[in-house]
Amino acid sequence: MECEVKEGFELARLTTFKIGGKCDNLFIPKSADELIALLEQDSSMLIIGSGSDLLISSKGVKGNVVTTRNLKNVKVDGCKITAECGTPGPFLAQLAAKESLSGFEFFVAFPGSIGGNLYMNASAHGQFTSDCFVSARVFDREDKVVKTIYKSEMNFAYKQSLLQCGRYVLIDADFELKKASPEKIKELMDRNLSRRKQMQPSLANPNAGCVFKNPPNDSAGRLLDKVGFKGYDDGKVRVWDTHANFIINKGEASSIDVLELMLKMYNKVKEIYDIELAPEVIFVGEKSKREEEICKILYQKSQK
Numbered sequence: 001m002e003c004e005v006k007e008g009f010e011l012a013r014l015t016t017f018k019i020g021g022k023c024d025n026l027f028i029p030k031s032a033d034e035l036i037a038l039l040e041q042d043s044s045m046l047i048i049g050s051g052s053d054l055l056i057s058s059k060g061v062k063g064n065v066v067t068t069r070n071l072k073n074v075k076v077d078g079c080k081i082t083a084e085c086g087t088p089g090p091f092l093a094q095l096a097a098k099e100s101l102s103g104f105e106f107f108v109a110f111p112g113s114i115g116g117n118l119y120m121n122a123s124a125h126g127q128f129t130s131d132c133f134v135s136a137r138v139f140d141r142e143d144k145v146v147k148t149i150y151k152s153e154m155n156f157a158y159k160q161s162l163l164q165c166g167r168y169v170l171i172d173a174d175f176e177l178k179k180a181s182p183e184k185i186k187e188l189m190d191r192n193l194s195r196r197k198q199m200q201p202s203l204a205n206p207n208a209g210c211v212f213k214n215p216p217n218d219s220a221g222r223l224l225d226k227v228g229f230k231g232y233d234d235g236k237v238r239v240w241d242t243h244a245n246f247i248i249n250k251g252e253a254s255s256i257d258v259l260e261l262m263l264k265m266y267n268k269v270k271e272i273y274d275i276e277l278a279p280e281v282i283f284v285g286e287k288s289k290r291e292e293e294i295c296k297i298l299y300q301k302s303q304k
């Protein structure tokens with residue numbers, strides 16, 4: 001099976017931050033079978049879904065990368081939806097609404113793919129990706145086989161799932177939704193969208209969503225607002241005017257510009273509130289010496 005491959009691909013083109021250097025080879029499978037065949041050959045490949053939670057190093061990524069952007073087959077069977085890993089959340093939200101199925105209304109407002117959404121257990125407006133999840137087909141990088149994993153094995157929690165252990169690549173997932181009236185579903189989706197528009201930047205302002213996770217019983221955005229980061233300008237990057245947990249690439253930013261600003265935000269909240277914010281955005285790729293230093297501080301807890 002011949003998979004499309006691009007040598008020396010600039011990964012900034014695959015991230016919503018519009019930041020990221022080159023990889024050795026970018027593979028672009030057209031089917032789940034092609035993805036599985038690729039992983040059988042090189043199980044260590046970095047997987048990119050919609051690239052909306054990734055800060056990819058401007059120094060690039062050593063090795064092979066695979067994008068799941070063409071893996072978007074979806075099947076609907078009664079209340080059950082099966083979606084391939086690259087399916088964009090907003091598409092699924094619209095499809096579920098058309099079928100009068102409730103559970104995906106929150107997907108309408110952010111760009112994550114099903115693979116990324118399950119990896120992060122993405123959530124918004126009180127709904128979580130895990131809520132309707134039943135099971136998934138995954139490629140096991142250790143045993144090099146395709147397995148089925150059920151909800152009870154997924155270790156779901158806030159911004160957490162089994163996929164974060166790095167062993168499994170999600171191929172496709174089954175969800176069980178609930179029948180609801182189309183009016184109710186539409187009303188919820190409209191409300192979610194309008195809240196977004198008021199508070200958050202669109203992708204015309206390159207960003208990767210919230211840069212920090214919420215600490216227990218608090219909001220990272222609230223804390224960052226209190227310490228003065230709303231609208232903070234830091235040269236090539238800046239903080240969004242109405243939500244202090246969003247960093248915008250003004251156009252020319254590199255990964256180090258984002259990390260330096262994240263460190264300032266982290267240090268200020270630590271100094272004033274004695275709270276150590278944990279990054280939500282995932283840094284991948286080769287690091288400069290300074291990036292190594294900053295990542296050690298910012299990602300210290302996630303690495304333990």
Ligand SMILES: Cc1cc2nc3c(=O)[nH]c(=O)nc-3n(C[C@H](O)[C@H](O)[C@H](O)COP(=O)(O)OP(=O)(O)OC[C@H]3O[C@@H](n4cnc5c(N)ncnc54)[C@H](O)[C@@H]3O)c2cc1C
Nearest residue numbers: 049050051052053110112113115116117119122123170209
């Ligand atoms: C404007 C904006 C608003 C946002 N709002 C929200 C929000 O309200 N709530 C929220 O939770 N998030 C939000 N996000 C963040 C982001 O969209 C989510 O974290 C989303 O789940 C990431 O999905 P992705 O496909 O972009 O993942 P990527 O960024 O491509 O990847 C994230 C991680 O998932 C892994 N991954 C991707 N696909 C697979 C796969 N098939 N198998 C195994 N691992 C995989 C990657 O290797 C990487 O480690 C927002 C982002 C933006 C830009």
